[in-house]
Amino acid sequence: MNADWTGCKNILCIRPDNMGDVLMSSPAFRALKETFDCKITLLTSPAGAVIARLIPAVDEVITCHLPWVSHPAADDSITQLISILTSKNFDGAVVFTVYSQNPLPSAMIAYLAGIPNRLAWCRENPYHLLDCWMPDPEPYQLIRHQVKRDLDLVAAIGAYTADDHLALATDKNRWPAVAGRLTQMGLDLGKPWIIIHPGVSExxxxxxxxxxxxxxQNLIKELNTQLIITGSFEESQQAEKLRSFIGKSAFSVAGTLDLEELSLLISHAPLVISVNTITSHLAAAMGCPIVVLYALTNPQHLPWRASGIALTYPVTAVLRSRNEIVRQVGHWMPQIFMVSPDEILAAAKEILTRGFHGAVPELVPLQK
Structure with missing residues (x-):
């Protein structure tokens, strides 16, 4: 690797994935910005762009449906995108990936846009597509949390930060309006309440x-608490159905909050109980304790630097990934059973009534 990034002041970060992926890459964005005192532009998906605007290190966002990333549509013009990138005169591009993704399509875009310095983890020899090639040791030699993977990537060009936590810039002045809407729904903010988030994108x-x-029902009965059910607009009907089955003291705000409002709600909550989706990463960013119900799709996306408890459960065989790298890692996952409601209740009690302050582990333990 011969490239010198010390003079780079206009860096493109490529992370065309979901909100949680973008948030986990944010400490690496911070490292680039702090080290090179540069402008950071993020090329991401429309979903990723929603959270990118709350990440302090990101100065500009470019959105595109790239055809090699899972999205409902992939109809943006790659030719037009390359023209846009060329016009911005970037002096460096960093491609961020999960170990099961191939970085070369994104590297090709940066190459065709004439960006002189291009960095990525890559299992294959990229030849001229990456002038900063980092041979990828994952997952066969080691597995790191995604945040560590991204920080190790930018460390290869001398970029570091003293703060590797997830963080979002939210407007605290918006909280009274959110609190007012909760009160109008019937929630008593003067009494105990917690968040549950059942919705998933997969x-x-x-x-x-x-x-x-x-x-x-167990949480309300045993902890004498109110429940706020969160979710996207697409998940609102399911959330309302869940609310109706749980009954009194449950309230659904699914589809009524934007991402910043949801983040503020989480920042005021004593506990979040969530599947492994963006809400679990928001809890980590906002410093809220969490019980994360973690499906064993991969071992490296647990909420980073979060306080709380992880309860893991298996993925149904027919729904497991067809990606061979992911399937190989799946063989190393522990053999476990479905998490029971009693286990969730016990974890919530541990945090709320016993003052548990332990940390969510970085990785799911593997058994090769």
Whole structure:
């Protein structure tokens, strides 16, 4: 690796994935910005762009449906995108990936846009597509948390930060309006309340609906608490159905909060109980304790630097990834059973009534 990044002042970060992926890459964005005192532009998906605007290190966002990333559509013009990138005169591009992703399509875009310095982890020899090639040791030699993977990547060009936590810039002045809407729904903010988040973007990470009903009813009965059910607009009908089954003291705000409002809600919550989706990473960023129901899709995306408890459960065989690298790692996952509502209740009690302050582990333990 011969490239010198010391003079780079206009860096493109490529992370065309979901919100949680972008948030986990944010400490690496911070490292680049602090080290090179540069402008950071993020090329990401429309979903990723929603959270990118709350990440302090990101100065500009470019959105595109790239055809090699899972999205509902992939109809943006790659030729037009390359023209846009060329016009911005970037002097460096960093491609961020999960170990099961191939970075070369994104590297090709940066190459065609004439960006002189291009950095990525890559299993294959990229030849001229990457002038800063970092041979990828994952997952066969080691597995790191995604945040560590991204920080190790930018460390290869001398970029570091003293603060590797997730963080979002939210407007605290918006909280009274959110609190007012909760009060109008009937929630008593003067009494105990917690958040539950059942919705997932992928079916394989779903926790059974019936278990959510029992969990909600147990939490209200045993902890004398109110429940706020969160979710996206697409998840609002399911959230309302769950609310109706749980009954009194449950309230759904699914589809009514934007991302910043949801982050503020989480920042005021004593506990979040969530599947492994963006809400679990928001809890980590906002410093809220969490019980994360973690489907074993991969071992490296647990909430980073979070306080709380992780309860893992298996993915149904028919829903497991067809990516061979992911499947190989799946063989190393522990053999476990579905998490029960009683286990969730016990974890919530541990945090709320016993003052548990332990940390969510960085990785799911593997057994090769």
């Amino acid at each position: 079916e394989k990470r779903e926790y059974p609906f019936y278990h959510w009903i029992v969990t909600g």
